Amino acid sequence: MKKQVDGNLAGGLFYGQMWQPWGNGWNVEIEKASQAQHIKDGKVVVADTLDELAQKMGVPVEAFKATVARYNELAAKGHDDDFGKRPELLTPIQKGPFYAGRLVSTLLAMSGGLHTDPSLHVLDKNDKPIEGLYVCGAAAGDYFGSGDYPTICPGMNHGRALTFGRLAGVMAAGGDIDKTVKSMDIK
Known part of the structure; x- marks a missing residue:
């Protein structure tokens, strides 16, 4: 659920990406309903620990925990040195329950990409x-x-x-x- 975490808003993946009409604010009830449906459909897994979440995701537990630790280090620093995520979106991953979903769609653009001139x-x-x-x-x-x-x-x-x-x-x-x-x- 979306909540304040050290001044940052956490959560909001389900509603904001799928149902939020342009210009309307975030809606906690739609967020909860969307999240519950994704869990029911098996699109999202829930776990109380990172070890359990990694197992449900089918990824190597120690590598996953190292990735989370690195992300939390960057969140505490307030600067994403690895991928350039905006500071206001860096939210530490510390307390369960933890959620993971497999995204099967992709963005059709790069945020970075190769630098060009006006002649391409x-x-x-x-x-x-x-x-x-x-x-x-x-x-x-x-x-x-x-x-x-x-x-x-x-x-x-x-x-x-x-x-x-x-x-x-x-x-x-x-x-x-x-x-x-x-x-x-x-x-």
Whole structure:
């Protein structure tokens, strides 16, 4: 359930990702009902200890506990050195019950990705274009800015992938996008 933990809000996975209408606040009753249904359907497992949770998840117990310990270390530090998770989302994992769910869907974009210039060239470590190497779609970085994917807009990367994929393809084939791709006159 969503609660205050050292100034951070914890939980909220079920409702916020699935049912929350845009612009509406978080609803604890819908959260509880969604969570209960996921547990009933076997999509989520519950355990009182990390050892038990690892076993239910089918992962190596010691490796799992080491991962949780590292995450808690980063949460206590207030900075995610490993993956860049926003500080306000770092919530320590300390007291059961513990929940785990298997996600079978994925995001269709990278939060990081390769750095590009306006011509879709991949840039090297000195921000110079790598000749002949273009990037588009999910692998192209510099789009979400914060290094975090806005989960409230699923699929928002599709149009970007299609548009810039075509432009990168034209340029990689030696074409001129100004001559090949017709401009739209929007009034």
